Amino acid sequence: MTDIKINVYDSSTHKGNSLFCLFNLPEGSRVLIVGESLAEWKQYFRSACFCTRTVKIGSGWNNFHIILFHPCRNSSKQLISQDISKLKALLAPNGYLLCLVKNF
Known part of the structure; x- marks a missing residue:
């Protein structure tokens, strides 16, 4: 299992x-x-060929959630470049982007 x-x-x-x-x-x-x-995020990931399940972390972890990703068989690297603009368009009004921080 990979933790990201x-x-x-x-x-x-x-x-x-x-x-x-x-x-x-x-x-x-x-x-x-x-x-x-x-x-x-959940709306975006469903459209990007992911099924997600959300699990809350215990108290004291304000605004933290764990998402379990299960990639569809048809997902591919090509979808990344095509969908990242969709992601930016979806979140641009709030000024947010997706950032991969590190393994933890």
């Missing part, structure tokens, strides 16, 4: 690495999402 931490951050600060490689995660990988726009 994902951060939703204010793009106006230009901090972090906007690397988008969720399609390379093995099935059953555990992904930590940090941010408040969870409904938008």
